Amino acid sequence: DQQVKQNSPSxxxxxxxxxxxxxxxxxxMFDYFLWYKKYPAEGPTFLISISSIKDKNxxxxxxxxxxxxxxxxxxxxxxxxxxxxxxxxxxxxxRAGGTSYGKLTFGQGTILTVHP
Amino acid sequence: xxGVTQSPTHLIKTRGQQVTLRxxxxxxxxxxxxxxxxxxxxPQFIFQYxxxxxxxxxxxxxxxxxxxxxxxxxxxxxxxxxxxxxxxxLCASSSQGVNNSPLHxxxxxxxxxx
Numbered sequence: 001d002q003q004v005k006q007n008s009p010s011x012x013x014x015x016x017x018x019x020x021x022x023x024x025x026x027x028x029m030f031d032y033f034l035w036y037k038k039y040p041a042e043g044p045t046f047l048i049s050i051s052s053i054k055d056k057n058x059x060x061x062x063x064x065x066x067x068x069x070x071x072x073x074x075x076x077x078x079x080x081x082x083x084x085x086x087x088x089x090x091x092x093x094x095r096a097g098g099t100s101y102g103k104l105t106f107g108q109g110t111i112l113t114v115h116p
Numbered sequence: 117x118x119g120v121t122q123s124p125t126h127l128i129k130t131r132g133q134q135v136t137l138r139x140x141x142x143x144x145x146x147x148x149x150x151x152x153x154x155x156x157x158x159p160q161f162i163f164q165y166x167x168x169x170x171x172x173x174x175x176x177x178x179x180x181x182x183x184x185x186x187x188x189x190x191x192x193x194x195x196x197x198x199x200x201x202x203x204x205x206l207c208a209s210s211s212q213g214v215n216n217s218p219l220h221x222x223x224x225x226x227x228x229x230x
Contacts, residue, residue, distance in 0.1 A: 106159050
């Protein structure tokens with residue numbers, strides 16, 4: 001039962017353009033969502049998060065949008081840079097109640113390639 | 117600020133053996149979680165430790181066990197290794213009780229079971 005899905009295994013964009021990575025979830029108990037970036041031979045690095053009380057969160061070139069009714073979130077990277085080339089994971093957790101802060105449910109990942 | 121460190125980086129074991137992986141959490145963090153990442157997949161939650169007790173467990177059999185020490189470092193033990201246990205094992209730390217504190221991951225231990 002895949003509760004978090006990233007349906008695009010890969011995405012290729014030109015440097016300077018926008019990268020849009022998508023993620024869908026099924027569990028309505030999820031109330032906190034995160035994006036991680038992973039380079040080969042390294043652990044996932046936290047990028048940006050959003051709580052379910054918001055529909056948008058921005059941090060520099062990275063913006064995450066949350067559509068609760070559609071159970072969909074997306075990560076926008078503008079402008080894309082070659083150094084952004086990595087695997088991007090969407091993750092979700094159910095934090096209400098204050099337990100299991102460390103339990104994240106991850107999607108399968110999307111390989112982003114930014115061409116110079 | 118010291119990040120999450122894991123040891124060893126690589127390990128090769130034979131089916132049926134036992135393995136112990138180690139993790140030092142980021143300074144100031146009191147919760148440690150362990151994840152298994154199979155090739156081509158996202159990380160899967162194994163379990164979480166808070167105040168030296170298991171506090172949440174994923175869909176993994178009892179031969180996966182762990183410990184958390186008073187300094188918040190942690191171990192993951194896997195008994196009776198199977199070929200399917202070959203994966204990248206990731207440790208992550210966070211601050212339970214701090215709203216919206218994200219997990220910070222180590223670089224992982226690559227375990228190969230032959």
